[in-house]
Amino acid sequence: MRTLVHNWTTTRPAPVLPSSGTLRPLGLDEVTLTEGFWADRQRINGEASIPHCDYWETRVGWIDNFRHALDGSVVQHRRGREFSDSDVYKMVEAMAWEVGRTGDPALNARIAELTAVIGAVQEPDGYLNTKFGRPGQGERYSDLAWGHELYCYGHLIQAAVARLRTGHDDELVAIARRAADHVCAEFGPDGRDGVCGHPEIEVALVELARATGERSYLDQAALFVERRGRGTLPDIEFGREYYQDDVPVRDATILRGHAVRALYLSAAAIDVAVETGDDALLEAVRDQYEATLARRTYLTGGMGSHHQDEAFGDDHELPPDRAYCETCAGVASVMVAWRLLLATGDTHWGDVVERTLFNVVATSPAADGRAFFYTNPLHKRVPGETAHPDEVSARALSRLRAPWFEVSCCPTNVARTFASLGAYVATVSDDALQLHQYAPARITTTLGDGRAIGLEVRTGYPYAGDVTVRVTTAPEGEAGLSLRVPAWAVGSATLDGEPVDGEVATIRRAFAEGDEVRLSLPVVPRITTADNRIDAVRGCVAVERGPLVLCAESTDLPGDLHVDAIRLDLASPPTADGSGAIGRGRAVEHASATWPYAAGPRERDADTFELRLVPYHEWANRGPSTMRVWIPTA
Structure with missing residues (x-):
């Protein structure tokens, strides 16, 4: 194992900053989202979602748990699940990135206020938790399988890293370092x-090592990764695979068990591999993730097909109506794909980030940023009901987006992701800049060799396919500019009017201020079919447009037609319509109400009609509805 080497600055405001790798990510001070799809969501996140999280965590008692721990009443008054401390920490992380992005003084003051409450609970040896360790509570680390103490430290540490990287070496950082030192001493x-x-401490410790240069944090993360899969946790009804303690990380062939846990562990293993030069570990995790994408991932990029254990199913077990696709698993998958992109330089990982951001993460929040999906099914058979704006939901399995949950991990995960979204747009190498996600933006940075470069990106993406990149600061001499060509556009994309050969459009030349390059992507509706081994969608197709998965929603159907009564007529291919598409639909009538089986076909054709398809991330913003992504063909 090599020494932690900081080839690039560790104070750049970005969630992931490997000390080395093929590509270096840019920070929030280098990329500004100016308008359009992601800038709008980032603005709503700052104006609505983060204050919404603060309001609810105050209202339901997650924050007051720390105060009760101080006044001795925590046993009687503690509220929330054993891991509720972590949701406070994730909210603080979201605030930290938002302060780093905007400089909001009121939000900065709120961070200081919360830090004081949190820090007052920390024990002299660094231990910090409101659920364990006091008279009347369980002993420290008496329930490693379910207690989430280390998990909570992980989110505390990630909040502190966000503060440190946005220029605030404050008390929150000191609290997190004491907690990290405690973990290293204890474990x-x-x-x-x-x-x-629940893996999480591992990925946080590596990032803290990167931010501080403290090797012991990396060593501890590596030790946790190596211990995983050796049966130190108890066997349970779901098996040890539920928490990835059945097979050592290096020996696994695919991700299994609880989807969020598996993906957080994969992200950590990649981090450890990069920082220690462990190519074998990196290759093992990359292969596992590739196998998971090939056999256990939904069209949206969502992961997890089991409700009871929030877990991956077997290969090709991907029922759309029973899709769990937890929002947090979407966030975690972005974490894995982004790390692989930085480590390997393979731009196709940007496709995974794009698909998952647009079709899972962006689907969770309501248009106003004040309600969220916990799960993201691809087929909704019943309209469900509108969640009460003043009630806490279980996990919104039968409801629409809910304002808050008993398990509130998803809203805070979305909030911290959107607040730091600019850090996933572009990277640099020694003499080139790479664009991975397309959004109107200003980019000002330096290449790996120190030369300054500035760009302005103009685009109507994802609804329009033209991306214009204008050079605002030209580096001296020759430099490279690379633009990712999404997999769905390979073979039909053009750069300045010329066909692009492959997955990357690259220009290398001496640029001048004012130079423009234009990438054109065919953002038109296309029919998508599934692998025949995915039994649940045989005989069905989906429609995609650019990076967006589309769906049929009963809101757009004539009369009281149920979404399960439609067929898509492939003789009339869908055409673009605003952000979605228009196809030709055919309604079918089911002949029997007494028995669902027959010797031959029972459906008989009824009327045809214009079928409107909308972006999946927009569904359920117009009230209760039925919905489906995979549509039977006529």
Whole structure:
């Protein structure tokens, strides 16, 4: 294992900053989203979602748990699940990135206020938790499988890294470092031989090592990764695979068990591999993730097909109506794909980031940023009901987006992701800049060799396919500019009117201020079919347009037609319509109400009609409805 080397600055405001790798990510001070799809969501996140999270965490008692821990009443008054501390920390992380992005003084003051409440609970040895360790509570680390103590530290540490990287080496950073030192002392080589039931501490410790240069944090993260899969956690009804403690990370062939846990662990293993030069570990995790994308991932990029254990199913077990596709799993998948992109330089990982951001993460929040989906099914058979604006939901399995949940991980995960979204747009190498996500933006940075470069990106993406990049600061001498060509556009994209050969459009020349390049992508509706081994959608097709998965919603159907009564007529291919598409639909009538089986076909054709398809991320913003992504063909 090599020494932690900081080839690039570690104070750049970005969630992921490897000390080395093929590509270097840009920070929030280098990329500004100016307008359009992602800038709108980032603005709503700052204006509505983050204050909404603060309001609800205050209202339901997550924040007051820290105060009760101080006044001795926590046993009687603590509210929320064992991991509710972590949602406070994720909210603080979202605030930290938002302050780094906007400089909001009121939000900065709120961080200081919350930090004081959190820090007052920390024990002299660094231990910090409101659920364990006091008279009347369970002993420290008495339930590693379900207690989430280490998981909570992970989110505390990530909030502190956000503060440190946005220029605030404050008390929150000190609190997190004391907690990290405690973890290293308690769970180091001579300490407890255990791991947390929910991976998260590992990825946080690596990022803290990167931010501080402290090797012990990286060593501890590596130790946790190596301990995983050796049966230190108890066997349960879902098996040890639920928390990835059945097979060592290096020996696994595919992701399994609880989807969020598996993906957080994969992100951590990539981080450890990059920082220690462990190519074998990196290759193992990359292969696992590729296998998971090929056999256990929904069209939207969502992961997890089991409700009871929030877990991956078997290969090709991807029922659209029972899709769990937890929003947090979407965030975690973006974390994995982005790390692989930075480590390997393979731009196709940007396709995974794009698909998952547009069709999972962006689907969760309501248009106003004040309600969220916890799960993201691809087929809704019943309209459900509108969640009460003043009630906490279980997990919104039968409702529409809910304002808050008993398990509130998803709203805060969305909030921290949107607040730091600019850091996923572009990267640089020694003598080139790479654009991975397309949004109107200003980019001002330096290449790896120190030369300054500035760009302005103009585009109507994802609804329009032209991306114009204007050079605002030209680097001296020759430099490279690379633009990712999404997989759906390979073979039909053009750069300045000329066909692009491959997955990347690259220009290398001496640029001048004012130079423009134009990438054109065919943002038109296209029919998508599924692997025949995905039994649940045989005989169905989906429609995509650019990076967006489209769906049929009952809101757009004539009369009281149910979404399950439609067929898509492939003789009339869908055409573009605003942000969605218009196809030719055919309604079918089911002949029997007494028995669902027959010796031959029972459906008989009824009327045809114009079928409007809308972006999946927009569904359920117009009230209760039925919906489906995969539509039977006529």
